[in-house]
Amino acid sequence: MDARTDYWTALGAADRQRAQATVASLVDHEGWSAGRVLEELVVPSQARVGDLWLTGEWSVAQEHAATGVNESVVHWLTSRLPAPGEHAPTILVACLQGERHALPALVVAHDLMSLGANVLFLGADPEPSGLLSAILSLRPRAVLFSASLTSSLSNQRMFFHGIASVGIPLIVGGRAFGGRELGSRRAEALGATAYAETAQEVLDLLAELPVRLPTPEFPELGAADDDAEWLDHYGRRIVPEIMWTLGQRHGDPQEVGSRWPEVSQHIEHVLGCLAASVSTRDESIMVEVRDWLVEVLANRGIDAALVDELWELLAEPLQGHPVARVFLAASRRTADELPA
The missing domain is CATH 3.40.50.280 (Cobalamin-binding domain)
Structure with missing residues (x-):
């Protein structure tokens, strides 16, 4: 088994001792520099961890465990x-x-x-x-x-x-x-x-x-800053209302969270991205997160039409926040116009 395979096996098993032993052998006996360990093992393996979560093959818990192993390796390298x-x-x-x-x-x-x-x-x-x-x-x-x-x-x-x-x-x-x-x-x-x-x-x-x-x-602060501040302070209060509405539309409101796990966290992330988009005056942030959410839901067997529905539901509580509504709507139009 080569070093990369051995290291990935250690990450998949959340085995810190094995991962550190693999790296120690490479550094102390194979002549690898710390930079090479980071470039060829830690960074690409972490990208793979993220991809496995994105495709739905790994759970959040698996992602966190593997990330913890990578962090321990970087701490070990730093200590030397x-x-x-x-x-x-x-x-x-x-x-x-x-x-x-x-x-x-x-x-x-x-x-x-x-x-x-x-x-x-x-x-x-x-x-x-x-x-x-x-x-x-x-x-x-x-x-x-x-x-x-x-x-x-x-x-x-x-x-x-x-x-x-x-x-x-x-x-x-x-x-x-x-x-x-x-x-x-x-x-x-x-x-x-x-x-x-x-x-x-x-x-x-x-x-x-x-x-x-x-x-x-x-x-000077303006309307965009007011909307961004409102989203930062009150955006999370929107999430339960949206989840309840989705439940009423698609079945039992009490079960929507179990049918679509992590959707409430995704909505929080979208609202955070909307605040970031408004703060930076950068519409591309909302285009990015919309495309990301489509991919995440599709990989979990959820129809991408849910994203359109979420955008519709998000617009309702933003009635008094015109800049945020414009950024939300613009991202939907821009994403729809992108080539397949």
Whole structure:
């Protein structure tokens, strides 16, 4: 059995000891670097884990267990890195508030440390006031936020503005930002200093940026910001009503959750993406999540017509929120117009 197969077998069994033993053998006896382990084992296996959940072959519990194994391997690799130099820049690395996918941030933190940075890793879903206190007390060279779920981009602008007012460079990255072109636009809309895709890009940016940035002029809040704030604070209250209506239309309201498992969580995610779309003024976010939901439901044997129904039901409680309604409707039209 080769190393990749052995490692994947360990992930499928949620066997941390076996996974770490496989990696230790590769590093200590086969000459693999930590970077190669991340590039050829951890990152591609995590992508495969996500694909298996997307297709419905793995449950959420299986996905979480395998992810935990990958995270333990990255922690083990990080523990073997040398201590940073006395003058190494301190970079605070964390996920965005509400973002629980810590592995990408953990990999970047490892890569930054391997390049000589002094990294303070705060992990998934940090508490905003505590995080801001840490930034103010530590005064790091930069703050780096990672996000995998686009819904986690909502409700970040005011927090980003608070960091920007201190003058500390704020760099963002991760799948939620949609790649280089979209990522730069979404980062700018939220008030981040820059978007980066790799640890080396982060350090290259810091070589060009001043230690402290001037306080930016923040745009005045408008109707879009009001709608985004309402979605962030009250969006979840919509979910039970929608689930109840679906139950009335399709059978017993008490059984709709068991017939369509995880649909309520998917609706929450869609509402988070709508808030993110409105916050960033980026309609493509809603197109992305609509296409994603169609695929998720189809892989679970649920008719894609349910997505159209959900969009219809979501529009009803948004009557007093015109910007959100426009973004929701525009995503439906745009998705319908896409080539098959």
